[in-house]
Amino acid sequence: MSRLVVVSNRVTVPQKSGDAPAGGLAVALQAALEERGGIWMGWSGNSSGERGPEKLDIREHGNITYALTDLTDTDVEEYYHGFANRVLWPICHYRLDLAEYGRKEMAGYFRVNRFFAHKLAPLLKPDDIIWVHDYHLIPLAAELRQMGFKNKIGFFLHIPWPPADVLFAMPVHEQIMRGLSQYDLVGFQTDFDLDNFGGGLVREGIGERLEGGKKFSTYGRTFKGGAYSISIETKAFAEFAVKASKSSMVRKARQSVEGRDLIIGVDRLDYSKGITQRIDGFEQFLKLNPAYQNKVTYLQVTPKSRSEVPEYEQMQRTVAEQAGRVNGALGTVDWVPIRYVNRSVPRPLLAGLYRLAKIGLVTPLRDGMNLVAKEYVAAQDPEDPGVLVLSRFAGAARELSGALLVNPYDIEGTAHAIARGLTMSLDERKQRWEKMMEHLLKYDINRWCDDFLKDLTEE
Ligand SMILES: O=P(O)(O)OC[C@H]1O[C@H](O[C@H]2O[C@H](CO)[C@@H](O)[C@H](O)[C@H]2O)[C@H](O)[C@@H](O)[C@@H]1O
Numbered sequence: 386m387s388r389l390v391v392v393s394n395r396v397t398v399p400q401k402s403g404d405a406p407a408g409g410l411a412v413a414l415q416a417a418l419e420e421r422g423g424i425w426m427g428w429s430g431n432s433s434g435e436r437g438p439e440k441l442d443i444r445e446h447g448n449i450t451y452a453l454t455d456l457t458d459t460d461v462e463e464y465y466h467g468f469a470n471r472v473l474w475p476i477c478h479y480r481l482d483l484a485e486y487g488r489k490e491m492a493g494y495f496r497v498n499r500f501f502a503h504k505l506a507p508l509l510k511p512d513d514i515i516w517v518h519d520y521h522l523i524p525l526a527a528e529l530r531q532m533g534f535k536n537k538i539g540f541f542l543h544i545p546w547p548p549a550d551v552l553f554a555m556p557v558h559e560q561i562m563r564g565l566s567q568y569d570l571v572g573f574q575t576d577f578d579l580d581n582f583g584g585g586l587v588r589e590g591i592g593e594r595l596e597g598g599k600k601f602s603t604y605g606r607t608f609k610g611g612a613y614s615i616s617i618e619t620k621a622f623a624e625f626a627v628k629a630s631k632s633s634m635v636r637k638a639r640q641s642v643e644g645r646d647l648i649i650g651v652d653r654l655d656y657s658k659g660i661t662q663r664i665d666g667f668e669q670f671l672k673l674n675p676a677y678q679n680k681v682t683y684l685q686v687t688p689k690s691r692s693e694v695p696e697y698e699q700m701q702r703t704v705a706e707q708a709g710r711v712n713g714a715l716g717t718v719d720w721v722p723i724r725y726v727n728r729s730v731p732r733p734l735l736a737g738l739y740r741l742a743k744i745g746l747v748t749p750l751r752d753g754m755n756l757v758a759k760e761y762v763a764a765q766d767p768e769d770p771g772v773l774v775l776s777r778f779a780g781a782a783r784e785l786s787g788a789l790l791v792n793p794y795d796i797e798g799t800a801h802a803i804a805r806g807l808t809m810s811l812d813e814r815k816q817r818w819e820k821m822m823e824h825l826l827k828y829d830i831n832r833w834c835d836d837f838l839k840d841l842t843e844e
């Protein structure tokens with residue numbers, strides 16, 4: 386069997402404590418690679434004023450070889466903060482208003498991709514299967530092809546792909562599309578994203594959809610496309626949640642809510658996650674349903690993310706102020722309606738908290754998939770499952786039809802869904818949960834990985 390070489394910007398080498406990293410890509414790739422073994426190459430997360438050592442930092446853990454490279458401060462500024470997170474991220478999340486395009490950042494993005502290709506090249510063998518992940522590294526295949534590599538190279542985009550009119554607002558959209566054409570398979574989270582991609586090629590007159598959208602022809606190449614919904618280790622996570630719910634930390638959390646119903650939200654501090662609209666929805670719920678005042682606690686776990694990017698820094702203040710305002714207005718001497726935790730919580734504890742919560746509130750304005758939604762479902766007690774309130778704009782909504790689907794821009798709609806979830810009969814909760822759990826057991830992280838690699842390697 387060919388060796389698998391995974392490349393992504395974010396690589397998280399397991400710590401001694403066994404803590405899983407926050408961020409779905411790292412969590413999912415860790416699980417996928419543990420099963421198969423292989424190389425995982427990417428950014429170490431470190432940077433300095435000058436280019437670091439020539440050699441990659443190689444670390445072995447189980448059957449995974451981690452190959453890490455440092456970047457310079459300028460690289461991080463231009464490639465990661467600048468182009469990836471201030472142009473591609475907002476555009477792909479339909480936020481043209483937040484895109485800050487600059488030629489310097491764009492050049493830095495392409496430069497770092499070339500740098501990654503040169504770092505990766507010495508590790509590669511002719512029959513390696515290369516699997517590149519996410520928007521940071523779209524031009525990587527083109528760089529490798531230029532260096533003469535003929536390997537099968539696949540690409541998976543973890544975030545949404547927008548419709549043509551949104552994409553074309555990005556001045557370098559053509560270079561980006563051209564970059565994607567150098568892969569053998571380009572995978573998206575949902576059929577909607579795949580459709581947007583094909584639609585963009587056709588609209589711009591630069592390509593064709595073949596075989597009903599399963600293949601594309603553009604820039605002189607024909608390559609496959611597909612939708613592969615990323616997932617979790619469903620069975621293991623469910624077992625994990627049972628164990629975690631008996632831990633002292635979760636016991637303490639249970640005691641601290643003093644018999645109130647727990648509502649949980651877990652998201653990186655990111656404008657795409659709809660946190661401010663969600664808090665408005667919760668406030669509205671309390672106002673419309675005063676009988677629930679002092680009867681529910683909403684726990685929002687929100688680790689800091691990309692804090693050097695101005696929009697994220699600003700959001701940190703906004704959310705903290707908003708939670709403070711709601712607590713000030715509606716809280717009482719013995720009840721704090723919103724518990725806002727602005728740091729990362731280890732996944733074992735999260736699993737137990739999900740199981741404790743009557744409602745999982747997952748309301749992004751736009752999200753590639755959202756693994757938190759899947760984790761919440763997997764963690765539930767089959768005899769007394771909680772209710773998932775899920776944004777229709779999360780990739781996960783294409784699969785989790787047992788959730789209460791909401792439009793996150795409709796604040797009252799979210800408020801009503803919370804009320805509906807809290808009063809739902811046990812029979813209906815079970816029915817909805819069983820449907821979702823059955824799906825997640827079948828379509829878990831291994832299925833995602835197998836399906837993608839099968840399509841990449843088969844002729
Ligand atoms: O690496 P960071 O800049 O700290 O950000 C964390 C990750 O955020 C994004 O995650 C996406 O991937 C998830 C798994 O496929 C998906 O469920 C979620 O909807 C996406 O937002 C980003 O795409 C990753 O590259 C980042 O590592």
Ligand SMILES: O=c1ccn([C@@H]2O[C@H](COP(=O)(O)OP(=O)(O)O)[C@@H](O)[C@H]2O)c(=O)[nH]1
Pocket residue numbers: 405406407408409410412651652653686687688728729730731732735754755756757758760
């Ligand atoms: O404090 C936290 C917050 C999140 N996560 C994990 O980070 C991932 C978030 O993935 P998701 O796809 O929901 O969103 P992303 O952050 O990748 O956009 C999930 O596995 C969470 O369990 C975590 O371990 N600790």
